Structure formats: structure tokens, C-alpha cells
């Protein structure tokens with residue numbers, strides 16, 4: 011108690027000092043924003059001490075460092091995360107109370123750093139958290155996008171995008187490093203001079219570093235997220251300015267900034283834009299230079315590089331890092347091509363996150379050659395070397411007029427990994443079959459995970475408290491300890507506490523929805539949640555079709571004994587993905603009709619919450635009873651939302667896809683609602699030319715639901731609005747919504763039945779929590795450290 015009292019007054023002083031001297035405000039006149047900034051700075055100060063100590067230790071020990079190169083880091087809010095990781099919740103509350111401020115209101119004032127689209131970016135953020143918690147010396151490298159993922163709102167049920175402007179307000183977490191700048195180039199020519207090949211780019215740009223400390227659990231270690239911003243080499247043309255052409259005078263700067271302006275809103279799909287390729291080269295090249303500079307500051311034998319450096323390519327987006335490093339070692343530092351390739355190969359590893367053919371990056375070789383002429387030659391030499399070693403190979407990094415980033419990454423990498431057991435297995439059998447046969451030891455599996463600090467401890471304080479009361483606090487960085495909850499699950503009093511936590515979380519979500527969207531949710535009903543990017547393979551349309559069929563059935567018999575449900579959706583569609591946007595509109599139209607239907611609304615409500623982001627996920631997941639993980643088998647590489655739900659005590663209705671397979675194995679098949687075809691059945695089914703019509707003919711409920719799309723039930727003012735969705739499902743249905751419908755319906759009725767027994771349901775949900783410990787990203791990162799990087803923790 012005395013210790014707390016002392017530190018709390020110290021912290022109060024620190025807060026007041028920042029309010030006064032950093033923000034220049036008197037407490038009397040300070041706004042929420044000022045308090046939030048002052049609090050962020052006070053917390054950041056605490057982080058910096060740990061950060062400096064960790065950096066010092068990293069230099070002293072000179073162990074292997076890990077570099078995680080990713081186009082996306084979907085980190086979300088940082089203030090709450092920092093407070094929780096530093097274990098300062100009580101101290102902060104007390105200090106704010108003292109000034110009459112409410113902690114929750116201040117935390118909610120922080121914008122979400124949305125530097126990512128979905129799973130891949132969020133995984134990168136969880137990895138940063140785990141790397142710091144474990145004490146593995148590491149650095150994340152990415153782009154400091156001025157505009158993160160667009161904001162989504164609905165107008166007449168349709169998605170409307172507006173720019174996200176998280177950097178318009180000062181961002182208290184970053185440190186600008188004007189001294190860390192690299193000049194990079196594009197275009198130009200390759201010249202041959204004194205027996206050397208040199209690239210003379212035509213367009214130059216600078217990359218400037220911005221660092222954010224990433225603090226691990228209890229502040230034992232802190233790593234760095236380094237994001238690059240585009241800057242002009244020659245920012246301002248005074249000549250043009252003096253001549254009166256003010257716009258042209260600033261053009262260089264504007265062009266350079268464009269490179270780090272926007273995050274491409276494509277998910278599992280390639281934008282294919284020149285600017286995108288430039289972004290990829292920009293951040294990869296800057297990161298490689300930074301890595302080499304740091305290595306050089308401590309070593310003089312470049313051959314030591316693979317012993318000191320492990321680079322992880324998060325998908326193929328940073329794949330150009332390989333050829334760029336080769337170019338520097340060979341062209342600029344004079345190593346033989348073979349030696350340079352060996353060194354690069356010793357450092358680089360590649361994570362594949364998708365088998366969707368449209369998502370595997372391929373660049374037109376003319377575009378590629380125009381921007382990166384020397385790299386194109388280097389890629390040819392990589393192919394030649396590979397061919398020499400494996401004359402029977404048919405695949406290459408450059409073929410058919412394209413540069414294939416998947417093949418390139420595979421050939422260059424020391425290890426290639428998939429993100430769930432099923433996905434890794436399919437990688438070996440499909441897209442990388444030939445390369446896997448040539449390099450049978452290269453592919454390894456590292457099933458994804460999520461950080462328990464954000465995705466349980468901080469987002470679900472009620473459950474976190476119950477767990478800590480029961481088994482102590484050790485689970486927060488050793489999640490498998492959750493299995494110690496299992497013996498309590500038969501204890502009535504404990505299960506009641508568990509149920510109360512869920513019901514409180516549902517109440518909290520319901521009041522948020524009532525306040526922000528004016529919709530009153532029935533908290534007695536099952537909260538059935540599907541939140542993720544909108545994509546046909548994720549099959550939000552299967553979910554809404556089942557909801558339509560269910561609604562029709564309730565209408566037929568409004569006095570039936572139905573299990574009440576609230577269906578909650580959230581997710582963004584890429585701007586140009588019209589079909590996905592139409593599904594959003596359909597869900598909104600269904601919601602409008604169904605929620606107004608007096609005969610059914612006690613049993614079924616539908617809501618699509620706009621602007622899905624990390625913060626909204628943190629509200630929704632703790633309140634969910636049912637988690638929808640219903641992708642077409644073989645299409646979802648892993649999923650990580652599925653893990654977050656199970657960890658927070660939701661039951662899953664899902665296909666055997668991605669990490670669902672491993673979740674089901676661990677939580678037990680009796681605690682998971684399985685349906686749908688398996689990955690190989692999916693492939694077989696597609697061979698049947700009229701698979702969808704057969705399914706429709708066999709299931710009158712499905713036929714009736716599709717008819718409701720055709721006859722304008724949900725869009726009376728525009729009856730043809732959803733005909734194309736019904737037609738697509740009837741005549742094409744690549745993702746097999748119709749073929750899986752009947753089994754999904756069956757599983758949903760089992761869900762209904764199970765929910766009618768609250769005690770049994772709570773036990774199943776609690777078993778999901780107790781058995782989800784393996785899905786911690788700490789376990790995943792330990793796997794990477796051991797199987798891929800050969801890196802060690804520097805924590806004593």
C-alpha cells in the first residue's frame with residue numbers, strides 16, 4: 011500500500027508536468043485531448059526507460075536480431091495497451107481521479123492506428139507484442155501511411171469510404187529520426203563501368219525513420235517499430251518559387267510524400283498499381299540499408315550476416331528486399347554473385363498467408379523493369395543459379411512476361427512458412443508443389459496466434475479478473491496455464507461467475523450500440539458475430555441467407571419456441587470489390603426489414619456495425635456467444651479472429667478451414683459446431699457443373715431464401731437490386747454457398763438447441779477458454795525463433 015501511494019503521487023506529478031509543459035495547459039482549461047496527450051507522454055516516459063535498457067542490452071550481447079518486414083501493422087490504440095503492459099491501470103486511474111477525469115473517456119479519445127487491412131496486419135502487431143514480451147531483440151519495419159485504412163460509413167445501407175486521418179492530430183508515440191534517412195531511387199539505367207555493373211536511378215526519394223517503442227508484458231523488454239516516411243531529396247525549388255510558380259516549387263515534396271500517403275485497401279488481392287510496387291521497394295530498400303548499417307557498426311566481416319540477422323518477409327510484399335540486398339552486396343560491395351546469394355539466402359525467410367491465386371503478387375516485367383531495371387537482371391541471375399542447381403525445375407521467378415513474387419521469395423528464402431497446419435499442407439500440395447519437392451526441408455508450419463495481453467487481459471477485464479482470481483496472474487504471459495481452469499468448470503458457483511462476465515459484456519456492448527447507433531439489442535438473445543473483411547470466400551452471404559431462411563421460418567410460425575438471436579456483422583469491403591459491397595448492402599436491407607418486423611423481432615435481430623477496426627473488435631469479441639468462421643474450406647489460410655473468440659468464451663460454428671481445424675482439435679469436437687465440405691470435397695464438388703442448382707433443388711429453404719432476393723422483398727423500391735447475387739449463387743457459386751447451405755442450417759439448429767441449456771453452454775464456452783492457451787502469439791513467436799530464426803531471448 012505505501013509503495014502504491016508513493017508511485018501514484020509520483021505519477022500524478024508526471025501527468026501534471028506533461029499537461030503543463032508538454033501541452034502548455036492549465037488543468038482548469040485542459041480538454042480531453044490535452045489530458046490524453048499528457049497521459050500518453052507520461053506513459054511513454056515509462057516505456058522509454060525500458061526501451062533504452064533493452065537497446066543497450068541488445069548491442070552488448072550482440073545476439074541475433076530479428077527484422078520483421080511488413081507492409082502492414084494494424085496496431086490499434088496504444089495508450090491502453092501501454093498502461094496494461096506496464097501494469098499501471100490502478101495508478102493511472104487514481105491519478106486521473108485526483109484531477110476529476112475519467113480514465114475510460116480519455117482512453118476512448120485515442121484514434122485507432124489503422125496501418126493495415128486485416129489479419130496479416132493484425133498478426134504483425136501481435137507478433138511485435140510477443141517479441142517484446144519474450145525479450146527477443148527485434149525490429150518491425152513498415153510504412154508510416156498518412157492515411158490508414160479508409161473509414162466506412164453507410165448511406166442507404168451502402169458502404170461509403172472516407173479518408174482516415176489518424177496523423178492529423180499529433181501522434182504521441184513516435185520519435186522522428188531526421189538523422190536516419192536513406193536516399194533511394196527508381197528507374198534510370200544500368201551501366202557497366204570498370205568491370206562493374208551499376209544502377210543509376212533517374213528518380214530519387216528519401217526515406218525518413220519514425221520509431222515507436224513496443225513494450226512487452228510488465229515492461230521487461232521493449233523493441234522498436236520503425237516506419238518509413240517519404241521525403242523529397244530536394245524539397246523546395248526556390249527558382250520556381252521566385253519565378254512565381256508556387257505549386258511547381260513544392261511538387262517534389264508532394265510527389266515524395268505520395269509514396270507513404272495511402273495504405274492500399276486491398277485485402278487478399280493485389281492492387282497492381284505502380285505506386286504499390288514503389289511502396290514495396292521504398293520500405294524494403296530503406297530497411298535493408300538500415301539493417302546493413304547497424305550490422306556494419308558492430309562487425310566487419312559481412313559473411314557473419316546470417317549469424318546476426320534474420321529477416322522475415324511478411325507475405326511477398328517485401329520480397330524485393332532479397333534482390334536489393336544482393337545488389338548492394340554484389341554491385342556495391344564487390345562480393346561474387348554466388349557469395350552474395352548465399353548470404354542473402356542465409357538471412358531471408360518468407361511467410362505465405364494465402365493460396366488465393368489472385369492474391370499471389372505478380373508484376374508485369376515491363377513495369378518492373380522500368381522502375382527497377384537492375385533488380386530485373388538480378389532476378390534472372392537468381393533464376394539461373396536455381397536452374398543450374400535444379401535443371402529439371404519448370405518454375406521460375408520470372409516467366410510469361412511476369413515477375414512472380416511468390417516463387418522469388420521461395421527461391422531466395424531459407425525457410426518458408428504457412429500459417430496453419432492445413433494451409434501449410436496445402437502449400438506443399440498446390441502452389442509450391444514443385445518447389446517443395448526440390449527443397450523438401452524449406453517449408454515449415456507456424457500456426458498463427460494472438461496476444462493474450464490485448465485480446466483477453468485488456469479487452470475483457472471481467473474475464474481476466476475471474477481467471478486471475480482463480481489461477482493467479484501467470485497466464486498473461488504463459489497462456490497454457492489457462493488449462494488450470496478446467497477442474498473448476500464443473501463448479502456451479504464458478505460457472506455462474508463466468509456467465510455473469512459474459513452477460514455484463516453483452517450489456518456493455520448493447521449500451522454502446524444503443525448510444526452510437528440507436529438500436530436496442532436483446533441481451534437475452536444469443537450474440538452471433540461475424541466480423542472480418544468482406545470477401546466471397548469468407549461467405550458473409552451464407553450467413554445472411556441462413557438468416558433470411560430462418561426469418562421466413564419464424565414468420566411461418568410466429569408462436570413457435572424459437573431461440574432468440576442477434577446477428578452482428580462488421581467488416582470493410584475493398585473500394586473496388588462491388589460484389590462484396592453489395593453483400594453489405596443486402597445485410598443492411600435485411601436488417602431494416604427484419605428489425606422492424608413485430609412478428610419476429612423478439613427472435614431475430616440483424617445489425618451491421620460500420621467502420622470495423624481493432625477497437626470495435628475489442629468491444630465485440632468479449633460479448634460474443636457464437637463465432638462465425640464459415641469460409642469455403644481451403645481458402646482461409648488461418649484466421650486469427652477465430653482464436654480471439656474462442657479465448658473469450660464464444661463457441662464456433664465453422665468449417666474445417668485454416669486454424670479452425672486446430673481450434674476444434676484443442677477445444678474438443680463436442681465444443682465446436684462443425685459443418686461443411688472439407689477442402690478436398692470442395693475441389694471435387696466444383697467438378698459438378700450444376701452443383702449449385704442441385705443444392706437448391708434439394709433444399710426448399712434455400713430456394714425460398716434465394717427467391718426473396720429475386721422478388722425484391724428486401725428492396726421493394728428497387729426490386730432488381732439483388733437479382734445478380736441470386737444469379738451468381740445459382741449459376742456460378744464458386745465459393746459453394748449453396749452446396750454448404752443445408753449443413754450450415756443443420757449446424758445452426760444445433761447451436762439453437764445448445765443455447766437453450768445455459769449451464770451446458772457456459773461449460774462449453776469455458777472449456778473453449780481453458781483450452782485456447784496454445785493460440786497465444788507467444789507460442790507462435792517461440793516457434794519462429796526456434797525453427798526459422800535461430801534467435802534467443804535476452805531476458806535473464
Ligand code: H53
Nearest residue numbers: 128129130278363364646647648649
Ligand atoms: O492473413 C492472416 C490469416 C488469414 C489471411 C490473412 C491475409 C491478409 O490479411 C492479407 C493478405 C493475405 O494474403 C492474407 O487471409 O487467413 O489468418 C494472417 O496470417
